[in-house]
Amino acid sequence: MRHFQESVYRLIVETSTNLPGDVRQAIRKARELEDKGTRAALSLSTIANNIEMAEYNVSPICQDTGMPTFIIHVPVGANQIVMKQQIYEAVKRATQDSKLRPNSVDSLTGANSGDNLGPGTPVIHFEQWERDDIEMKLILKGGGCENKNIQYSLPAELEGVGKAGRDLDGIRKCIMHAVYQAQGQGCSAGFIGVGIGGDRTTGYELAKQQLFRRVDDVNPVKELRQLEEYVMENANKLGIGTMGFGGEVTLLGCKIGVMNRLPASFFVSVAYNCWAYRRQGVILDASTGEIKEWQYSAGEKVDVTLGEAESAAADQGGERRQVVLQTPITEEQIRELRVGDVVVINGLIHTGRDALHKYLMDHDSPVDLNGSVIYHCGPVMQKDENGEWHVKAAGPTTSIREEPYQGDILKKFGIRAVIGKGGMGPKTLKALQEHGAVYLNAIGGAAQYYAQCLKKVEGVDFMEFGIPEAMWHLQTEGFAAIVTMDSHGNSLHADVEKDSLEKLAQFKEPVFK
Numbered sequence: 001m002r003h004f005q006e007s008v009y010r011l012i013v014e015t016s017t018n019l020p021g022d023v024r025q026a027i028r029k030a031r032e033l034e035d036k037g038t039r040a041a042l043s044l045s046t047i048a049n050n051i052e053m054a055e056y057n058v059s060p061i062c063q064d065t066g067m068p069t070f071i072i073h074v075p076v077g078a079n080q081i082v083m084k085q086q087i088y089e090a091v092k093r094a095t096q097d098s099k100l101r102p103n104s105v106d107s108l109t110g111a112n113s114g115d116n117l118g119p120g121t122p123v124i125h126f127e128q129w130e131r132d133d134i135e136m137k138l139i140l141k142g143g144g145c146e147n148k149n150i151q152y153s154l155p156a157e158l159e160g161v162g163k164a165g166r167d168l169d170g171i172r173k174c175i176m177h178a179v180y181q182a183q184g185q186g187c188s189a190g191f192i193g194v195g196i197g198g199d200r201t202t203g204y205e206l207a208k209q210q211l212f213r214r215v216d217d218v219n220p221v222k223e224l225r226q227l228e229e230y231v232m233e234n235a236n237k238l239g240i241g242t243m244g245f246g247g248e249v250t251l252l253g254c255k256i257g258v259m260n261r262l263p264a265s266f267f268v269s270v271a272y273n274c275w276a277y278r279r280q281g282v283i284l285d286a287s288t289g290e291i292k293e294w295q296y297s298a299g300e301k302v303d304v305t306l307g308e309a310e311s312a313a314a315d316q317g318g319e320r321r322q323v324v325l326q327t328p329i330t331e332e333q334i335r336e337l338r339v340g341d342v343v344v345i346n347g348l349i350h351t352g353r354d355a356l357h358k359y360l361m362d363h364d365s366p367v368d369l370n371g372s373v374i375y376h377c378g379p380v381m382q383k384d385e386n387g388e389w390h391v392k393a394a395g396p397t398t399s400i401r402e403e404p405y406q407g408d409i410l411k412k413f414g415i416r417a418v419i420g421k422g423g424m425g426p427k428t429l430k431a432l433q434e435h436g437a438v439y440l441n442a443i444g445g446a447a448q449y450y451a452q453c454l455k456k457v458e459g460v461d462f463m464e465f466g467i468p469e470a471m472w473h474l475q476t477e478g479f480a481a482i483v484t485m486d487s488h489g490n491s492l493h494a495d496v497e498k499d500s501l502e503k504l505a506q507f508k509e510p511v512f513k
């Protein structure tokens with residue numbers, strides 16, 4: 001097993017930086033279906049560029065490299081203790097090399113372990129099988145889409161679709177509702193794994209196992225195949241679209257598994273995975289640990305960029321107004337902006353997410369934030385030999401988590417723009433209107449695309465919060481994002497949510513009897 005550790009490292013790097021062929025194919029199909037010139041088409045075009053950049057740079061597709069979860073099948077007699085130790089070493093090395101973001105946080109103190117190791121992380125499941133070789137699968141599922149997982153206990157009364165009973169049609173309603181409730185916050189268009197039955201734990205496990213199926217496989221169970229086909233056809237009618245911007249494509253894949261349950265329980269568990277669907281697998285020689293085979297069509301060249309001419313067509317033709325702003329920004333400049341405008345930011349901006357927002361509620365800011373831009377982002381950073389920091393991956397994080405704080409913080413410090421993804425709620429919308437600020441939606445997961453706009457690290461505060469939660473002061477050039485909440489009380493997110501709830505109600509009548 002001389003090569004085992006190196007093979008684990010290679011699997012981590014490949015998973016984090018290169019989307020497999022079946023996932024690329026699904027994204028390519030989405031691009032072909034989406035109306036040219038819309039916000040959704042523009043976002044998909046950015047996503048496609050980002051996928052190519054990540055492969056080329058060998059850098060994380062998304063800055064949130066998730067909870068590394070390994071599923072390993074071993075022949076009888078394989079030493080699992082040694083393998084575990086070597087997986088830890090490989091995870092540590094991949095973190096040092098900025099292929100993984102340090103993502104393991106003490107739940108009580110908030111301290112980041114810095115190397116992705118700690119109680120419960122990474123997740124490693126071993127199982128024996130009768131073959132002579134080793135199969136090792138890895139999924140890197142980020143926190144934003146993990147937050148959109150949902151578990152239903154049937155019977156239930158569900159918003160939009162009404163009563164869901166303990167039968168196939170009740171399950172259908174749960175799945176449609178699951179896609180609706182995720183909106184764009186889990187970086188749609190996404191993939192879902194569904195587990196029917198089990199208990200609360202095994203139901204979710206079954207749902208996550210479905211995410212290891214190939215996007216293009218066919219379910220051998222007839223009822224489930226029909227249900228998968230139904231969901232794929234109808235979920236896209238919800239009109240949520242890429243990043244929740246509205247559009248034709250909301251779901252890229254749906255895989256459903258079933259297991260027995262207790263008489264009293266009937267769970268339907270749904271695991272939501274963002275478009276940055278990073279999972280890969282290898283078959284290893286059990287004596288040397290060398291990689292014999294890649295699963296999920298690694299390196300299979302599926303061009304997600306659609307070629308230059310078509311890409312240009314996707315980007316053009318909308319009625320988007322583009323406004324270039326240099327920080328610090330004035331209230332007058334903000335009041336000019338409307339939902340739908342594209343804003344290009346140049347100048348100094350500051351990252352801030354959960355820990356910082358909580359802190360700023362009752363403390364001062366270490367830097368002047370008047371006229372400034374706060375970016376909801378937890379980047380992957382690397383320090384060079386001269387001690388200088390570089391941004392390796394830096395897409396937005398889900399903004400709604402800052403809803404309790406954002407409005408107050410905007411006003412307290414004179415912030416004029418917030419960049420994030422997924423939108424924010426009524427409290428923030430009101431504050432944007434009263435104070436004169438905007439919410440800018442960046443494309444979730446496009447971490448390479450945005451990293452290239454972040455030219456220089458001017459400084460950092462609160463390193464004690466850990467790299468993702470620290471406040472990074474960054475010089476930007478050409479950072480483009482879309483106004484989705486303006487200072488006149490308009491919110492694209494509120495509109496899409498309302499609209500999609502009405503559309504969800506179309507699916508109330510029974511389909512599977």
Ligand SMILES: O=C(O)C[C@H](O)C(=O)O
Pocket residue numbers: 063064142143144145185186187377378395396397398444
């Ligand atoms: O933690 C992050 O950087 C992003 C997270 O995965 C999210 O989707 O909000």
Ligand code: SF4
Pocket residue numbers: 062063064065141142143144145185186187274275276395396397398444445446
């Ligand atoms: S930011 Fe989006 S793409 Fe990245 S892990 Fe979170 S949900 Fe996935």
